[in-house]
Amino acid sequence: MKEKEIRPVILCSKKVGQLIKIKSGGHDYEGISYRYEYPFVMLDLSNLNKIKIDLSEETAWVQAGATLGQFYYAIAKRSKVHGFPADNVVDARVMDVNGNILDREMKEDLFWAIRGGGGASFGVILRWKLKLVRVPEKLIVFTIRTKLEGNRNLLQKWENISHQLPEDLFFRAAVQNGRSSAGNITKKHVQFYFQAQYLGPVDELIPLLKQYFPEFNLERNDCFQENTTADAEKECHEVS
Secondary structure: OOHHHHHHHHHHHHHHOOEEEEEOOOOOOOOOOOOOOOOEEEEEOOOOOOEEEEOOOOEEEEEOOOOHHHHHHHHHOOOHHHOOHHHHEEEEEEEOOOOOEEOOOOOHHHHHHHOOOOHHHOOEEEEEEEEOOOOOOOEEEEEEEEEOOOOHHHHHHHHHHHHHOOOOEEEEEEEEEEEEEEOOEEEEEEEEEEEEEEOOOHHHHHHHHHHHOHHHOOOHHHHHOOEEOOOEEEEEEEEO
């Protein structure tokens, strides 16, 4: 799909008074890109999905139809510590209702608005230019699952101190169903699910966890093998 194919759709729909619904990468919880009470034209940008990375400039042009998975895959080969993707948008190509192409020279309030999660409300987003960031040579990803029973204070503690954690340590928590087996009997239980990423080596991570979450009892050896006990299941991996 090419950008020039979009202009006739916009101008024709405008001429006949037809509403346009824009479908980009498919991230649409409410289905507003493909449902309406009146007839409309769907502008499907899913094939406008090229990603061009410039390592020397540390930026990436991402066409609007690219999914997050495609984007993450493209940059993974080369964390919230650097903000959200919207915080790193440095330019964009937008086609307005008159078929004109706008870039970073557009009005500041429009550039602000298109980065707010509803860009299709202000025109057809063709592609984004994103600032890339460097990551360390090694990073840690780890997951800890533990039963709710006897550990309710952990979730409360995470809520109270998560804002105090170092920027290089990203933590998220969730509550989900779990299972435990004893012989031929399988029991269901409620468990906490802690998932984290640390931008650095394991020898830096362990002291931080001992300071903030000694309850996890995560040791260096846990990051090179899976460790399951009666109280918790730990998965930790050092990635180079």
